[in-house]
Amino acid sequence: MSITLKTPEEIAKMRVTGRLAGEVLDYITPFVKPGVTTGELDRLCHDYMVNVQGCIPAPLNYAPSGYKPYPKSICTSVNHQVCHGVPGDKQLKNGDIVNLDITTIKQGYHGDTSRMFIVGNASIQANRLCELAFECLWMGIDQVRPGAHLGDIGHAIQHYAERAGCSVVREFCGHGIGRKFHEEPQVVHYGQAGTGIELKTNMIFTIEPMINAGKAAIRELADGWTIVTKDHSLSAQWEHTILVTDTGYEVLTQSAGSRSRPSSIKSSP
Ligand code: MF3
Ligand code: CO
Ligand code: CO
Numbered sequence: 001m002s003i004t005l006k007t008p009e010e011i012a013k014m015r016v017t018g019r020l021a022g023e024v025l026d027y028i029t030p031f032v033k034p035g036v037t038t039g040e041l042d043r044l045c046h047d048y049m050v051n052v053q054g055c056i057p058a059p060l061n062y063a064p065s066g067y068k069p070y071p072k073s074i075c076t077s078v079n080h081q082v083c084h085g086v087p088g089d090k091q092l093k094n095g096d097i098v099n100l101d102i103t104t105i106k107q108g109y110h111g112d113t114s115r116m117f118i119v120g121n122a123s124i125q126a127n128r129l130c131e132l133a134f135e136c137l138w139m140g141i142d143q144v145r146p147g148a149h150l151g152d153i154g155h156a157i158q159h160y161a162e163r164a165g166c167s168v169v170r171e172f173c174g175h176g177i178g179r180k181f182h183e184e185p186q187v188v189h190y191g192q193a194g195t196g197i198e199l200k201t202n203m204i205f206t207i208e209p210m211i212n213a214g215k216a217a218i219r220e221l222a223d224g225w226t227i228v229t230k231d232h233s234l235s236a237q238w239e240h241t242i243l244v245t246d247t248g249y250e251v252l253t254q255s256a257g258s259r260s261r262p263s264s265i266k267s268s269p
Helices: 008-031 038-052 124-141 150-163
Strands: 075-078 081-083 097-106 109-118 174-176 183-187 204-207 210-212 218-220 227-229 235-237 240-244 249-251
Touching (some): 008 109, 081 097, 081 210, 109 240, 124 235, 124 240
Antiparallel strands (some): 075 097, 174 183, 204 240
């Protein structure tokens, strides 16, 4: 399978599912408090997607080759968990940072987005890492326009993260998205400007950099899904689903509660 360019009809559906995914994060925000379990957050999001939005939660029973079916409806990655954290009985406590990753399916199309949440008050370092990861996402988004290369995205992100003394996870990446959850191309969050495939109008893919406060190395827990930093340093991630337009990009997973592009990053030429 090669990279698909979406039709106007598909783009319309991707706008709908993308906004719905963002709205799940808006909905869950007031519940992310000390004492709530990640399992409770999963249940609330599941019920909202299914009963209010009429969506299918894409993670539930998702089973790429080599993986056992994912057992929950969202991913909850706490502190040194990098991604794919499986919700459970663990209570969030003051000072935790947690990524909630939502993927909706509506009319057969996927919308994929994640944000960091600070539970109560966290350390300056934890706050700073969450901000840095958000800025990294937007450094990547800023590169998106027809004629740019995938490597421009990875380079911008890697440069920004490493300049701040943090590191970029290599094993997981952004991805094309549409009828399928994970499509071509792979959007890695490191690399050289000007390399990789050229972006074309009507491509849709995610950008979702995982930024570690310590070293980049990761390992998988025995549950077969949860990824953690090898050195137990904190990790942060934000994700949007992006459409390449004639003039640049459109963020498909923006919703009323999502933060806009940070003014702290300089815009691309
Ligand atoms: N939402 C994740 C991504 O951004 C993928 C999660 S796969 C799951 O690509 F099975 F863990 F849900
Ligand atoms: Co994704
Ligand atoms: Co995701």
